[in-house]
Amino acid sequence: MDPSSYKLYHEHGFDSRQQLESYFSDQQEIVFGEDVLKFPIENLAKTFTMGHIKGDVLVDLSLGPLVHHLYAACEFFKHIIVLKVSDRCIMELKRWLDTRTGAFDWEHAAKLHVDLIGNSDQLQDREGKVRSAAQHVMKCDLEKENMTDPIVLPPADCIISVWFLEAICKDQDDYRRYLRKFSEMLKPGGHLILIGALDVTYFTVGKDKLHAFPYDEDFARKSLVGEGFVIDFCKVKARTAVSDLSDYKSVIFIAAHKSLCVESKRSNSTLSIIINK
Template identity: 50%
Template sequence: MDRSSYKLYHKHDHDSRTYLETYCSGSSDMTFKEDILTLPTEKLHNALSKGHMTGEILIDISGGPLVHHLYSACEFFQESIVLRANEQCIMEIMKWHDDRTGAFCWGHAAAHVADLEGRSDQCEAKEMKLKSAITHVVKFDPETETLADLIEVPQADCITSFGFLDLVCKDQDDFKRNLRKILTLLKPGGHLILFGGINISYYTVGEQKFHAFSYDEKVTSNVLLDEGLTILQCEVTPRKSESQLTDFDGIFFITACKQK
């Protein structure tokens, strides 16, 4: 299939429910369980449990209608602001957040994080705490010059981003611009937590293939260093899943601190 025909997450119809059922369902045989569900929640839990990343405001700028990586974060930040570039994904998140009929169930993710925290009997409390922590779910256009001018949100003590750069960037220059725009929302001394797919070029939702930007942890780390951040942690985990639905080689996890 010609890559020029791939759809763009932030410009075309993106069936958010099919996306979640394909990549994030609680089914025991879900192909991407380790790569997309288990790994990010465990990495984030371990990083935050060290105790040096905490504060009042967390901003999450991720791809798709994902929230599972935020279950750990709500224990360390008072307020979470969720930014998404796709209207369908926002509707999907709000359906879950407001307990509407037909909402996607994230109970399996909440249960996993509660178990990591040694509180396996408090799964429901974990679910309620995250929903309470999320105060705003905001749509933005990643092609605007700056995120800070478009969105009236305070600078964050921490920014988390799972797969956003993968989905919206077209090339290296676009990647640098988008990463710099994310950093404008981060306080000096604040922390950035990034997850990304290594060497990904596409992912599939239903019958449609969507564009993904091919990059890796080295490219990301170099841009962060150029922007004055200190890399605290950089880990790469090879892909566990076998599927033609997407072609990433592995997942990288980076934490960094903004010095100025």
Template identity: 50%
Template structure:
């Protein structure tokens, strides 16, 4: 393992396949499932099945090539647009969507989504439903105020983001700036859903350690409040595994409504 300076997700080569296999796979030695798979999927299912987050357009801007959190969303949103900062993650997500050879296997998560909905026999249907709902997988760049420049997507009814702002922000001030850029993708009255790790300083992907900005629950809530968001729902789960690959203390799922 590289013990030198921590690398940055958006500035250094990032192996999204190794990342997904380490933290999100169904391998027997994958110890993170309670925090990275079950906790977020349970909360996404709760939020979307409750009916107070709804609309037509959802934009997802998440780390890696993750799609497991979107199974519940495709029951609600007709148009899901996925933004990827890392070109390889863009390629891997498109490969899964198009069912190309070598794509990451997500059937264990589509099966869990079907189980949450009480439709155990419809795993394949959930996969196809999500692939159909994803209209675009496009690149983004946080160096621009409009992170999708030169593309201008429709304002979203919901924006979901898992860990991306955390890994590209060098410090808390930078996190707030990047959070503001994501909030511009959202229409007034729309909902922002974040999944973050609390009190973390690094994570490992492949042979390298990567930077991730450290903060606590109150920091995220205060940042959202100052931007004009009203928090509708928040759930925090203390870490449920032991591993030297990553040093977070808890994971937090938070849903907030944009009021202006």
């Protein structure tokens, strides 16, 4: 297939449930557990338990209706604001948040997290904390200067973005532009956690083949520094999954913080989210 004919996630969307079943299920035939579940959960647990990334507001900008990356974060933030580009993703995520019949079962990911932190008794409590914290699930428009216009979000203490930038960026300029947007959403000194796939050109969801922007660790590091971030931790893991659903070569985890000298631009919108502290 000609790469130019690949669909774009934020323009064409995909089957959200199919994405979860293909990449994040606990079924034996799913081969991505080591790369897309265990690697992020291990590094998120390690990063958050250090105790320096915490606060009132965490903003989540991730690919599809994902939940597993929030198990570690919910302990350290009062409010989680989840931004999605499609109604379909929002519906799938809210099905889980509202414990509706037919929601995707994330218990295997929650169990992996609580096993890592050494307290298996916290399984149900952990899922409850995510549901309690993630009270704001909103649709966003990536092309607007303020992605949530007409609503203005409070400056975030942390942004988490999982498998997202490679799915929405067409080239290097796009990647840097979205890092700039992230920076503008953060408080000075706020933290950014990126989890991504390196050297990837496509990923498949159902019958749809979607575009992915290929980049390497060096480019990610230089782009973050160029946009005023200080990298605190970076780890790359070579691919272990054997599947033609995607051609990524490795996965990357980066934790960084926004330099105190970088100023944020806030939109003068008419509405704002009020966070009760």
